[in-house]
Amino acid sequence: MRKPISTRREIPFHYAKTEQEFTDDVYERYNELVTRQTALHLADELHGGYPFQDLLNYLLHWLPDGKGLTVADVGCSVGRLAGEVAGRHPDWSVHGIDLSYQMLRQANDYWVKGDRIPLNLTRYGFGLPTLSTIPLANLSFALARAEDLPFADASLDVLVNTFLIDRLLDPFAAFPEFHRVLRPGGRLITVTPLNFLTPDGWHAAHPPVKMFNHLRQSGWEILDWVDPLVLHEPMDKRGNAVTWACVAFVARK
Numbered sequence: 001m002r003k004p005i006s007t008r009r010e011i012p013f014h015y016a017k018t019e020q021e022f023t024d025d026v027y028e029r030y031n032e033l034v035t036r037q038t039a040l041h042l043a044d045e046l047h048g049g050y051p052f053q054d055l056l057n058y059l060l061h062w063l064p065d066g067k068g069l070t071v072a073d074v075g076c077s078v079g080r081l082a083g084e085v086a087g088r089h090p091d092w093s094v095h096g097i098d099l100s101y102q103m104l105r106q107a108n109d110y111w112v113k114g115d116r117i118p119l120n121l122t123r124y125g126f127g128l129p130t131l132s133t134i135p136l137a138n139l140s141f142a143l144a145r146a147e148d149l150p151f152a153d154a155s156l157d158v159l160v161n162t163f164l165i166d167r168l169l170d171p172f173a174a175f176p177e178f179h180r181v182l183r184p185g186g187r188l189i190t191v192t193p194l195n196f197l198t199p200d201g202w203h204a205a206h207p208p209v210k211m212f213n214h215l216r217q218s219g220w221e222i223l224d225w226v227d228p229l230v231l232h233e234p235m236d237k238r239g240n241a242v243t244w245a246c247v248a249f250v251a252r253k
């Protein structure tokens, strides 16, 4: 992994995020987005199970076998998927990458340091839970852009990204970088609701056959896809939820 340009409270920075970018980035808002991601991904007991279990099952099904593999989850937020992979494979090296320092700090405190995480979910009716887990030694988190990852060429066996590509201005922006860092034969596992931010995103990648054609033309082999993979993101104690109609696919370099 590349040497970071700086470190802030144990989080290595591979991108010089400006104060303006911190201010503009909704994913840096602790009380809104970080708390919501933590409630979704780390507070299973509030929901009677992990709300994205079907996504996790898809990921686990498509992880390759092998010893000493290197895996990255790009856009990992609070690190649930990275933690699941690291916990199941103590001999693998797992990296969580995100552009939000606040997400990464939460992920690092929970998964790497094993801190107890107090959460204020009173506005959703869930009260004030405290979350904790057993720390994992084979997991690390770093701040970087999906379009400029801190990994050497052909150094990863698996690259996971979920609910990421439709958050980028160009949904295809990160794929060349994913291709660069995966080893030949390495797997890209993507789950996305294709909930684009821009008309250009819709035009470029919807319906998903356009996305698959683009990826095939860029040298990827599509091994599998599921459409829709329906996921429900709980919003409150009453059971209100956002429904996501995702596309899940696996591509090989």
Ligand SMILES: C[S@@+](CC[C@H](N)C(=O)[O-])C[C@H]1O[C@@H](n2cnc3c(N)ncnc32)[C@H](O)[C@@H]1O
Pocket: 027, 074, 075, 076, 077, 078, 097, 098, 099, 100, 103, 144, 145, 146, 147, 161, 162, 163, 164, 167, 168
């Ligand atoms: C919608 S959340 C998805 C989080 C998680 N992967 C999931 O499945 O719920 C998008 C995440 O991607 C991160 N992100 C957005 N743009 C990014 C970029 N260019 N590079 C790396 N991470 C990015 C955000 O900070 C946020 O944590």
